[in-house]
Amino acid sequence: MLFASACAAPGDSAAPDSTARSIRATLDRRAAAVLDHDADAYLAAIHPQATGLRAAQRRELDNLADVPLSSWTYELTDLTGQGAYRATADVRLRYRIKGYDAAPVVADRVLDLRRDSADGRWYIVGDRAGKGGGQQLWQQGDVQVVRAEHSLVLGVGRTEQELHRIAQAADRAVPAVSDAWPERWAGRVVVLVPHTVEDMAGLLGSPVANYRGIAAVTTGQTGGPDRAPTDRVIVNPQAYGMLGTFGQRIVLTHETTHVATRTRTSAATPTWLSEGFADWAAYRAEDRTAAQAAPELADAVLSGDLPAGLPTDEDFGFAGDSARLARAYEGAWLACELIADHWGETKLFAFYQAVGGHPGRDGAVEQAMREVLATTPQDFTARWREYLRSRLG
Structure with missing residues (x-):
């Protein structure tokens, strides 16, 4: 977990294990400096010649000043070397906000490091997001x-x-x-x-x-x-x-x-159920008619364009047609509204939990409909289409 590979030049005294220990020590000092708001200690981990990085990291630490952190740690997950004096570390940052985070937020970072020939210490010379990762707010x-x-x-x-x-x-x-x-x-x-x-x-x-x-x-x-x-x-x-x-x-x-x-939503949960339930919860105590809450779908129903089936995951794509996206959300909400109206809110909760607890997507909805709602996807879809006509027509 901590050390995949580290290369040392022939005859070099910086063996892989000692390199990893040294880099971990650098990261531990850096983490402590964040919690202490100690700019000097934080910047001590960055190579003195990396002036641009030092300036950027000083700004980041200043930007964090008002955030109430309760923890901040780095885990070294992978280490590759480019000779005796350069290395690249995959690092997992974990931090918590005091009073809000029961578990840490996790962000993967990639650090480029250089070992100073004078003091033998490893210093950071580059810091970027891991593959597929984003920026942090600070x-x-x-x-x-x-x-x-x-x-x-x-x-x-x-x-x-x-x-x-x-x-x-x-x-x-x-x-x-x-x-x-x-x-x-x-x-x-x-x-x-x-x-x-x-x-x-x-x-x-x-x-x-x-x-x-x-x-x-x-x-x-x-x-x-x-x-x-x-x-x-x-x-x-x-x-x-x-x-x-x-x-x-x-x-x-x-x-x-x-x-x-x-914690009840999983890969087995179709998007129509997770998004529909979220909308159902949002509209539950609001005084809005179905047509007011689902205007795009109401227009479609009134024009005779009744959906043939429940929204697919692809219908919820953010980069697609905005009207199609709106209809997907609205149809999903009315599917959950149907369950709450016809079977009751307790059955809606049980259905959501049963689908999310299934080991995979295949068969999850079918089994939950059979066991919780005593129906089939075909029957439910027919009921849903009729529900759209009665609520929006």
């Missing part, structure tokens, strides 16, 4: 912190008034989700608000086109144990800002539902 600017009763909002480049409004919406979302979801969960949420949608995409390590019309997303590990890496709700400030108060409340309640249901 790499985008000074992190502003707003603490609320059930939420912590971390923002960069946004006004304090805006962050307070988001915190108020998140504080309303948390008890709404607790009322809708029967199982115990953390009952708190961390919301990240980057400066732009481009910065949002940077945090997620994905193309910006995927998120332009998306008001918020939730990160996290599905199907994990209670101590799986902690979720974050990430807001797209442009799309979120275009919504009214009601829309913003729905968005944050929807995303907070994903946080609450994360």
Whole structure:
């Protein structure tokens, strides 16, 4: 786990094990410096000649100053060498926010290191995200912190008034989700608000086109144990800002539902169920007609374009047709609404849990429909299509 391979030049005294120990010691000192807000100790891990990196890392540490960290550690997961004096380390950063994270947030980093010939110590000369990873919020600017009763909002480049409004919406979302979801969960949420949608995409390590019309997303590990890496709700400030108060409340309640249901959501859970349930929880206590909550699908039904089947995972693609995406969410919500209306909320919870607890996608929905709802996918689909006609027609 800790040491895959390290190369030492013939006759070099820096054996692989001692190299790994030395680099771990450097990382341990660096981690302690973050928690102590000790800039000198933090920069001591960076090579004196890496002036650009030193300046960038000093800014990052300053940007972190107001974030209430309870832990910050590095794990060396792989080490490859390029001779006696250079190495590349794959490192797993784990950190927790005090009072919010029962388990650490995990981020993979790649560090380039150089051993100084004078003192024999290893120094960092490069620091970048691991494969497929994104930026961290503090790499985008000074992190502003707003603490609320059930939420912590971390923002960069946004006004304090805006962050307070988001915190108020998140504080309303948390008890709404607790009322809708029967199982115990953390009952708190961390919301990240980057400066732009481009910065949002940077945090997620994905193309910006995927998120332009998306008001918020939730990160996290599905199907994990209670101590799986902690979720974050990430807001797209442009799309979120275009919504009214009601829309913003729905968005944050929807995303907070994903946080609450994360341990019951797995690879076996189809997107229509996870997204439909999140919308069901968000709309559950709201005074909106089905047509008001599902305008795109209502137009389709009224024009005679009734969906043939439940939305597929592909229908929820962020980069696709926005109307198709809206209809997918709306159809998924009404599928969960149908279960709650016809079979009852307790059966909806049991169905969600049964699907997520299945060992794989194949047969998960079929088995849960048979055992929990005493129906079949064919019968359920027919009921759902009729439900769309009655609610939206």
